[in-house]
Amino acid sequence: xVQLVESGGGSVQPGGSxxxxxxxxxxxFRVNTMGWYRQTPGKQRELVAEMTAxxxxxxxxxxxxxxxxxxxxxxxxxxxxxxSLKPEDTAVYYCxxxxxxxxxxxxxxxxxxxTVSS
Numbered sequence: 087x088v089q090l091v092e093s094g095g096g097s098v099q100p101g102g103s104x105x106x107x108x109x110x111x112x113x114x115f116r117v118n119t120m121g122w123y124r125q126t127p128g129k130q131r132e133l134v135a136e137m138t139a140x141x142x143x144x145x146x147x148x149x150x151x152x153x154x155x156x157x158x159x160x161x162x163x164x165x166x167x168x169x170s171l172k173p174e175d176t177a178v179y180y181c182x183x184x185x186x187x188x189x190x191x192x193x194x195x196x197x198x199x200x201t202v203s204s
Contacts, residue, residue: 088112088193090181094166095198102202103169108181108195110162115185120157120164124177124200131180135166148174171202 094106106122121136121144135145135155143155152171157164164181181195 088114088183088185088191090183090193090195092179092181092195092198095179095200097201097203098171099204100171100173100202102171103167104171104200105168106166106179106181106198106200108164110164110183110193113185114162115187115191117186119182119184119186120162121155121182121184122164122166123180123182124175125180125197126177134179136182136184137164168200171200173202176200176202 088110089112090108090110092108098104119136119138122134123131124134125131133146135153137143137155137157139159152169154167178197178199180197183193185191
């Protein structure tokens with residue numbers, strides 16, 4: 087089992103910045119990806135950004151150039167720096183940990199709300 091604890095989030099005006107952090111604990115996989123997804127009411131959860139333990143990244147087109155993902159493998163943490171926030175970025179953001187072993191296991195944080203509004 088992997089436990090995820092998120093921090094950060096909150097309310098910000100358009101154009102502002104926020105930083106999300108997530109720490110993983112428990113049975114850490116040697117091969118893993120950590121990332122952030124988001125969800126709004128009535129919509130499916132969507133990938134925002136993810137990063138492998140080796141440093142490869144993947145971003146949603148809608149956040150490229152505005153959001154930056156980073157991680158500390160020694161501390162099992164992943165951060166998401168969100169700049170130039172837009173109202174359409176408003177969502178519940180979930181930390182994700184994907185462990186690759188004999189099977190692929192997905193773990194989720196409880197979510198943190200980000201609201202972008204004037």
